[in-house]
Amino acid sequence: MIRAYRTDGSAEVIGPDDATGDFDASIIWLDLISPTKEEEQQVEKRLGIPLPTPEELKDIEPSSRLYVENGGVYMTASLIYKVETDLARLTDVAFILHGNRLITIRYAEPKSFALFSASLLRATEQCPTGTVLLGRLLETVVDRTAEVLEILATRLDALSISVFVDRKAAKRRPPRFLEDKLLDIASHHQLVSKARDSLISLSRLVTFLQSQQVVRREEEAAELCLVVARDVQSLAEHAAFVSNNITFMLDASLGLINVEQNAIIKIFSIASVVFLPPTLVASIYGMNFHFMPELDWNYGYALALFGMLISAVIPFLFFRWKGWL
Structure with missing residues (x-):
């Protein structure tokens, strides 16, 4: 699907019947959501630039994820999604600046895109350029990552309360309680690992974007990129702190399991002696x-x-x- 956003905040879906001529100059953002081969060819023909394939999006080489070609700035970042489930994942999203227009290619539904598109449709002020639009979109992505880390911190607090309880409550625990908590800790560790990987890719993207002339000549876009870069750095430090907390929870849980096992062995040893x-x-x-x-x-x-x-x-x-x- 191809969704087009105009400078006045309106949006429309471009179908195969609209595949003639160049895109309207008022279209500032083309969002390609799991595009078919025909839709990719349609956009390539009408824009006159090549689009990265799904295989190229998964390439981890910096030269394949961040480059300039045919007057367009190509960038790929890994964004986290499915946070609410027990199995968070990363999806590679392409950001392309071509002329005064932003093109995004994605094969998943990160919540940050839904939040940004909804705010874009509600906004009364117009978005002047695709570069500014990209800066605001990256700002929303970073805000969503911060929200993910806050969700994770809340889950860790609840997990800590359930593990570190008083001795009377510990005696009422069901069998294999702590062993089951290890699975929760593993899930939290996977989530923070995905968040850190996403922040690393965003940091590389923003650093590359700040070096481009198209950003330097727009004051608002440059300020947005600077804010995003600072937010990414602070979130990376926060993610490292959360990761250390998860490591502590893992060590503490394993220690409590060892204590319980030693207590059981102690009872059997004393009983045999008695x-x-x-x-x-x-x-x-x-x-x-x-x-x-x-x-x-x-x-x-x-x-x-x-x-x-x-x-x-x-x-x-x-x-x-x-x-x-």
Whole structure:
């Protein structure tokens, strides 16, 4: 689908019947959403520039993601999406500045694009150039990334509360509670990793964009790029802080799991020591020797039971006195 936005804030969908002549001069933004081969050819023919293919968008080489060709500035950034799900992903989005127009190519639906297009349709002020439009779009992308990090920080706070509870609440935890929390920590780690990868790609894109003459000669666009660059830098530091918190949560959860496992092993160890003397007494009087004087005692059975009980109680009281129980 090809959605065209005009300088007055209106938008329309360009169909195959509109594939004649050049694009209207009032169209400032062409947003190609999962375009077909025919739609790509239509835009290439009407603009006179080549468009990057989906395979080229996935190229990680800087020379393939940031370059100038045929009078157009080509940039590719990785944006995060599907944040609300348990499996956040990155999608490669192409930003092309050609003349006074911005062209974007994407094969996913990052929420930042929906937010920006909605604000663009509501805005009463006109957007003068495609460069300024790109600056505002990148600003929305960065704001959305900041929102993602805030969502992640909120999730980490809830996770911290559920893990670091008082001892009475810990005793009421269901089995494998902490093991299940490890899966949540892994999900949060994946989200912050995707956010950091997105910020790195945005930082490279903005640095490249600031070096272009088309941005330098527009004061508003240059100021927007400077603001975006500063925001990306601060968000990268914040993402590193959140990543450190996740690492701490992982280490703490593993430590609590080890403590619980050690407590279980400790109980079994003490139980084996406590029941060892009674087992010894029972083993002695369970031997089948013919000449055992205790076998003829009237109270031999009761004395053996009493001896086993005393031999179990004494180690138990000793462990309690030592504080091992």
